[in-house]
Amino acid sequence: GAGVSQSPSNKVTEKGKDVELRCDPISGHTALYWYRQSLGQGLEFLIYFQGNSAPDKSGLPSDRFSAERTGGSVSTLTIQRTQQEDSAVYLCASSLAQFIPHTFGSGTRLTVV
Amino acid sequence: EDKVVQSPLSLVVHEGDTVTLNCSYEVTNFRSLLWYKQEKKAPTFLFMLTSSGIEKKSGRLSSILDKKELFSILNITATQTGDSAVYLCAVSDSNYQLIWGAGTKLIIKP
Numbered sequence: 001g002a003g004v005s006q007s008p009s010n011k012v013t014e015k016g017k018d019v020e021l022r023c024d025p026i027s028g029h030t031a032l033y034w035y036r037q038s039l040g041q042g043l044e045f046l047i048y049f050q051g052n053s054a055p056d057k058s059g060l061p062s063d064r065f066s067a068e069r070t071g072g073s074v075s076t077l078t079i080q081r082t083q084q085e086d087s088a089v090y091l092c093a094s095s096l097a098q099f100i101p102h103t104f105g106s107g108t109r110l111t112v113v
Numbered sequence: 114e115d116k117v118v119q120s121p122l123s124l125v126v127h128e129g130d131t132v133t134l135n136c137s138y139e140v141t142n143f144r145s146l147l148w149y150k151q152e153k154k155a156p157t158f159l160f161m162l163t164s165s166g167i168e169k170k171s172g173r174l175s176s177i178l179d180k181k182e183l184f185s186i187l188n189i190t191a192t193q194t195g196d197s198a199v200y201l202c203a204v205s206d207s208n209y210q211l212i213w214g215a216g217t218k219l220i221i222k223p
Contacts, residue, residue, distance in 0.1 A: 004155075031209075042117075042201065042213035043156075050209075089154055101147055101161055102211075107154035 002026075004105035006092050012111045013082055021077040021108045025094030033102060034067055034077050035091045043091065049075065082112045115140045117204050119214035127222050130192050134217045136202030137184040146178055146185050149201040151216065156201055159187070189219075197221045 005024040013019050025032050034046040045059035049069045060066070064082075069075040079086055089109050093102035117138045126132055138146065145163045149156035160169045162178035162185060169176050173192075178185045189196055199218050203211040 035213075040215070042215040043203070043211070044213075045210055048209065056210075091154070091156075101158040102156075103158070104155040109154070 004092055004094050004103055006090075006105035006108050008108055009106060010109045010111075012113060015084060015112055016081055018078065018080045019082055019110065021079075021090050021092075021110070023075045023077070023092030023094075023105060025073065025075070025092070026103055027073075029094035029096055029103075030072065031095045031097060031100070032069060032075050033093045033095075034075070035093065036061075036088045037091060037107075038088045046077070046090075079110075082110075084112050086110060087112045115204075115206065115212045117202055117212050117214040119200075119202050119217050121217060122215065123218040123220070125220045125222060126192060128192055128194060130221075131188065131190045132192060132219060134187040134189075134200050134202075134219070135184060136187070136214055138202075138204045138212070139183065140204045140206055140212055142207040143180070144205045144207050147203045147205065147211070148176055148185070148187050149203065151199040151201055152197075159200075192221045194221045194223055 007022045030051045032049040035043040037043050047067045048056040064080045067077045089107045091107045093104045095102050120135045145161050147161045148159040160176045165180040173190045176187045197220050199216040201216045202214040
């Protein structure tokens with residue numbers, strides 16, 4: 001596609017439910033990143049995929065968070081048993097390779113009530 | 114611990130003014146410094162700086178990096194209301210990770 005596409009754009013969920021956030025990167029971009037941005041804060045790194053290499057999961061805040069990238073393209077971030085502190089905007093970005101500036105999607109605003 | 118600090122946290126100016134936004138960093142294995150503009154959700158890329166003293170310019174925006182003093186500035190001249198946004202600074206290390214500042218919220222009053 002022309003840009004990085006994320007869905008849904010907004011998600012309200014009840015505490016304790018699982019949620020899945022989707023990211024469709026720019027075609028041909030081998031690098032894919034997930035970030036979390038809480039209100040008024042900078043971006044917090046969550047996970048990085050590069051081609052067929054094992055992902056860097058060092059930023060995932062707990063074992064309730066997981067992500068996968070199928071076929072080197074679409075990625076899904078899953079949050080299990082959501083908590084109120086998970087409320088944030090989740091941003092996905094892709095790039096042609098490492099060290100190239102990211103192109104960001106419009107994000108998913110997650111609200112846990 | 115690696116960190117990126119932006120200042121001021123927020124700034125309100127009038128249209129036509131010139132603003133300077135600051136970004137200082139302490140990052141081992143520095144590779145590059147990037148500036149992004151975030152108006153709603155998606156940050157959009159402005160500049161990537163890797164060498165000291167070389168100004169990058171795009172229209173009314175310009176940026177420069179000082180690797181000795183570990184900071185960068187982003188200048189916006191003749192500001193317009195469309196420049197209102199959060200400006201984010203990030204530093205890339207040799208492991209491809211970006212360390213982000215908290216951003217400067219810029220409001221341009223007509």
